[in-house]
Amino acid sequence: MNLSEKIELLIKRKQLSASQFADKLGIPRSSISHILSGRNKPSLDVVQKILRVFPEITAEDLLFEDRTLGSVAVAKEIVPAPSTPSLFDPILPTPSESVKNNSPEQTIVQSNLRRTRESSHVERNSNVPVTASVANPTYLEKKIERVLIFYTDGTFSESKPQS
Structure with a gap:
């Protein structure tokens, strides 16, 4: 199962629409649409956001084609992605x-x-x-x-x- 298929399965298991999934990750809705249609492959940024928002999923299960997502809990609470900073917010260094x-x-x-x-x-x-x-x-x-x-x-x- 490739990464796009795993993302589609994750969306179904979490009982979310593609738009809701994109909003939870803090990415454009069109990005998820393009991934699900096969037009684009998920970027590293998208993969990192999935792993951050859904901590119960391991990177290995998500990335390796010979691994499955296992049983992803449906009722797991989703951590919202950080909001986009304003032009007038102070510049703070981040460790990463x-x-x-x-x-x-x-x-x-x-x-x-x-x-x-x-x-x-x-x-x-x-x-x-x-x-x-x-x-x-x-x-x-x-x-x-x-x-x-x-x-x-x-x-x-x-x-x-x-x-």
Whole structure:
């Protein structure tokens, strides 16, 4: 049984529609539709979300074609996927940043963000002792400086928060 068939079986055993299943995983409904129709194969991201939301399923049972899903409990409570962060939420490092973002561009961006978080407030506030800035969380607070919007015609607009 291939991975797409196992996903279809899991949806049936959990008594969910494909749309409900996609919503539980926090992925687009079209992704599940394409997987079930055979158009696309499940991505690593989809597999990881299935394993996170349905902890009773082992990775081996899900991934290896010679294994079956066994008896997946129907009444098992489903853990909702984390919500998508807002543009204005603070940037917080996660322990698995390097695992999730392994493309060179994303890795560079993440390392620059991390470096900025660790050192920028000390550089900008050079007259503030490091111990004082660490002890006082107001110095660590991130605030939006400006927002740039780039358009497909090559123009852009800039917005700054009102002081």
